[in-house]
Amino acid sequence: MSKSPRKSIVASFGLLSAELENSEATADPSPPAPAPAQSGRVGAGVIGAAHRAIGDIRAERDRLRAIVESGEGWIQDLDPLAIDSSPYPDRLPDDDPHDFERFKRSIEEEGQKVPIQVRRHPSSSDRYQVVYGHRRWRAARELGRTVRAIEVEISDLDLVLAQGIENASRQDLTWIERALFASRMDDAGIKARHIYAALSIEDAELARMRSVYRAIPADVIETIGRAPKIGRPRWLDLAKTISTAPNALQMVRAALSGTHEINDTSDHRFQVALKAVKPNSGPRNAPIPISDLSGTRLAAFIISPREVRIAAEGKEGTEFIKFIEEELPDLVERFTRSRNNHNS
Structure with missing residues (x-):
């Protein structure tokens, strides 16, 4: 050439x-x-x-x-x-x-x-x-x-x-x-x-990026993926937690090893990684999906210290809610027996 x-x-x-x-x-x-x-000359304008x-x-x-x-x-x-x-x-x-x-x-x-x-x-x-x-x-x-x-x-x-x-x-x-x-x-x-x-x-900004990719190896980042809804602050939070918590990286890798479902998203994988080292890090009252053995979504439930709400999804979800309603008396009985056995 x-x-x-x-x-x-x-x-x-x-x-x-x-x-x-x-x-x-x-x-x-x-x-x-x-x-x-x-x-023209640029003014100093430096921070440090x-x-x-x-x-x-x-x-x-x-x-x-x-x-x-x-x-x-x-x-x-x-x-x-x-x-x-x-x-x-x-x-x-x-x-x-x-x-x-x-x-x-x-x-x-x-x-x-x-x-x-x-x-x-x-x-x-x-x-x-x-x-x-x-x-x-x-x-x-x-x-x-x-x-x-x-x-x-x-x-x-x-x-x-x-x-x-x-x-x-x-x-x-x-x-x-x-x-x-x-x-x-x-x-x-x-x-x-x-x-x-x-x-x-x-x-x-480069310093912030370095704090993330030096704490989180490239293979872990690649396993999580693009995570389009996860911005800089939450990546910094994950990096800081991994840097300070003992065995955190091993815990993250173990948690991510089970996230290979077809419908799994990179945003969800990030949440899995963060919760592995910081269990209370998830959004409060975030809906948790309920699916049957074939993977069909039946409902989503939101749990708090004093309340559980279940929202049906589709016709099968409505049938699932009715099933739960019918099973409530048995659940109360099982709970009572369990409590009595624990206190005896």
Whole structure:
């Protein structure tokens, strides 16, 4: 290749970063206006000696974006079976597989409007690695068709930085996915100032992310998943509890080992992990599902120190409530015998 590593990092990055993977049908081929130059000095505005000025972070981010936007790439059709995923994945699996099926169907019906970005595999000259566009690559592979791709020359360092810049504009990444990506940049030896710039965060936010992924190993985070309803405070709470409670990590792993049901969600798995080390951490009066042996939901009950409420779900749930009503006299009798035996 005749192009320098810097000169072809990502072709038309403005278009590609603006085109999120779930909106391929509305591609805009016009390139973005160049980022305005930073002028003037930024005031100190630091909290403690370790904090960087926000303006410095923005300037670094703009410098990286300018590098990305300066590239020239070439579009080609590639066999998706000759492509491997990025060595620094930035997504966790979706809870709902139907989302990807809808996305794949749109590719099948309307075609791939936005090319993915690939680089030559560093250890296999006849293969490639995805820079970004993993869902488009996966869809093409499952559909058995070629994938449109821009081949770029890019180092490991610039690969994670390019992914991070793209991720900064994506709204569907959860907090823990961004933290896990920061962890992978950390593991790759990326300097903190580049992580700030790539994810558009300040050092205080990186410190919070580090407190989570250094306390909770990546395999545990991956087992829990995206957890879209779980924000930063609750991840920090779990990390703090694991860091301070003896054998907490073993307890979390044991609890998660039983969460492999088809309908299980990543938000629920997070709750399981937190309750394993902090039993009173769940939301107060949260409904607890009741299902029969086939998995059909019958009802949900809410329990408090002085009250139990059961809400039927569907026709079978109504029959279940009637059954409970009929069984109440026997339950009272069993409770009385148990209490008498305990007191005797």
